[in-house]
Amino acid sequence: MSNKQLLDAAKARYQAFCDEGLSLDMTRGKPAPAQLDLSNELLTCLNTSGFKAADGTDCRNYGVLDGLPEARAFFAQYLEVAPNEVIVGGNASLNLMYDAMTRAMLFGVPGATSPWCRQGKIKWLCPAPGYDRHFNVCADMGIEMITIEMTDQGPDMDEVKRLVAADASIKGIWCVPRYSNPTGITYSDDVVDALAQMPTAAPDFRIFWDNAYNVHHLTDNPKPLRNIMDACKAAGHADRVYIFGSTSKITFAGAGIALLAASSNNLAEAKRHISMQTIGSDKLNQLRHLKFFGDMDGLRAVMRKHATILKPKFDMVLQVFRDELASTDLASWSEPEGGYFISLDTRPGLAGKVVAMAATAGVKLTGAGATYPHGKDPQNRNIRISPSLPSVEEIRKAMAVVSTCIKIASWESEA
Ligand code: PMP
Numbered sequence: 001m002s003n004k005q006l007l008d009a010a011k012a013r014y015q016a017f018c019d020e021g022l023s024l025d026m027t028r029g030k031p032a033p034a035q036l037d038l039s040n041e042l043l044t045c046l047n048t049s050g051f052k053a054a055d056g057t058d059c060r061n062y063g064v065l066d067g068l069p070e071a072r073a074f075f076a077q078y079l080e081v082a083p084n085e086v087i088v089g090g091n092a093s094l095n096l097m098y099d100a101m102t103r104a105m106l107f108g109v110p111g112a113t114s115p116w117c118r119q120g121k122i123k124w125l126c127p128a129p130g131y132d133r134h135f136n137v138c139a140d141m142g143i144e145m146i147t148i149e150m151t152d153q154g155p156d157m158d159e160v161k162r163l164v165a166a167d168a169s170i171k172g173i174w175c176v177p178r179y180s181n182p183t184g185i186t187y188s189d190d191v192v193d194a195l196a197q198m199p200t201a202a203p204d205f206r207i208f209w210d211n212a213y214n215v216h217h218l219t220d221n222p223k224p225l226r227n228i229m230d231a232c233k234a235a236g237h238a239d240r241v242y243i244f245g246s247t248s249k250i251t252f253a254g255a256g257i258a259l260l261a262a263s264s265n266n267l268a269e270a271k272r273h274i275s276m277q278t279i280g281s282d283k284l285n286q287l288r289h290l291k292f293f294g295d296m297d298g299l300r301a302v303m304r305k306h307a308t309i310l311k312p313k314f315d316m317v318l319q320v321f322r323d324e325l326a327s328t329d330l331a332s333w334s335e336p337e338g339g340y341f342i343s344l345d346t347r348p349g350l351a352g353k354v355v356a357m358a359a360t361a362g363v364k365l366t367g368a369g370a371t372y373p374h375g376k377d378p379q380n381r382n383i384r385i386s387p388s389l390p391s392v393e394e395i396r397k398a399m400a401v402v403s404t405c406i407k408i409a410s411w412e413s414e415a
Helices: 003-019 033-037 069-079 093-107 132-140 157-166 189-197 228-234 264-277 283-293 296-325 351-360 392-414
Strands: 024-026 086-088 123-128 144-151 170-175 206-210 241-246 258-261 331-333 342-346 363-365 382-385
Touching: 003 392, 024 392, 033 296, 069 086, 069 241, 069 258, 069 283, 069 296, 086 264, 093 132, 093 206, 093 241, 093 258, 093 264, 123 132, 123 157, 132 144, 144 157, 157 170, 157 189, 189 228, 206 228, 228 241, 283 296, 296 331, 296 342, 296 392, 342 351, 342 392, 351 363, 351 382, 351 392, 363 382, 363 392, 382 392
Parallel strands: 024 363, 123 144, 123 170, 170 206, 206 241
Antiparallel strands: 086 258, 241 258, 331 342, 342 382
């Protein structure tokens, strides 16, 4: 077929999709109802005789700022830190990240000479493509974002090291170290070590280590992730890292448990302020999560069930892309071993058009640009694919639509 014939055929196929009146939402990495069902026991596992913690604390009442001792012990294992290095918080780790940034801006962090908001222009390193809500936190506080290229090992560390060594106004970096949102890569040992060891001009530099997908494997042999807390301690930078995590994508999204881990120095400072903010988080939620998981093996068993639901969805995205696009040079995509996303790159300049065309055909995708600071992808090529919510069949259809849009956008731009 000639190029013109190929384009005409793609356009006819696109029109047929539009005529189907599709309505598919792939905008966010929401768990599917079948995944939420895996944790329904949470709704019944507490009863009138089971609301007390191991030490007799009545979990219906106020108190216990940093979490039940058994919850701290459990989630310390989960995050691979010591129990006294964890605070078990509310329902959203994003909330903890926003608050950690706010505290640093208002009060400073241990090692800071003054609050960040009194230090003139503050800058932050943003590996991209990355998580849009991280970038929104910076934007909200007027923190200048510096885009760092993501490699398949993690952020481009040559660039990171060069920048942080020279500029004391760079106060930190966002990291999603495992199954990075959206590329799905896991940071290499070298990257973790470099982050822990690198000299920084700012004495109060912080790594915001968002390990949201810590146990969210799609394979049986997950690649290990080096322990950032150990690496920071070994480098003499114990205060450098704040670790975040949550059970949002283990149990109920938005009704799970959020976690903050950091050195005792950092946690003492955080707790001074958190104690003004709340009398304590929801201990009944902690209790029921502990009952539901039992132990770490119980948590891992839940994650294997999630993988059983998610893997066919990821496979379907990849299969359609391979069938439709592998023989062309129109797009490239990641093949993650875990997490919630696949990162798709069109030819430069076309992501916005592809997302708009897909929307017209009834397939809503995350906005083009969302994976970059200020929602602006300098190359306008990255699209985040979130396969968790739709069914496998819906994904087959949605990805066929996206592939068709990519072909049309690419071939039209050649004409
Ligand atoms: N961090 C990352 C990297 C995420 O992808 C998400 C959810 N999409 C969150 C944090 C949000 O977590 P939480 O529900 O605990 O606020």
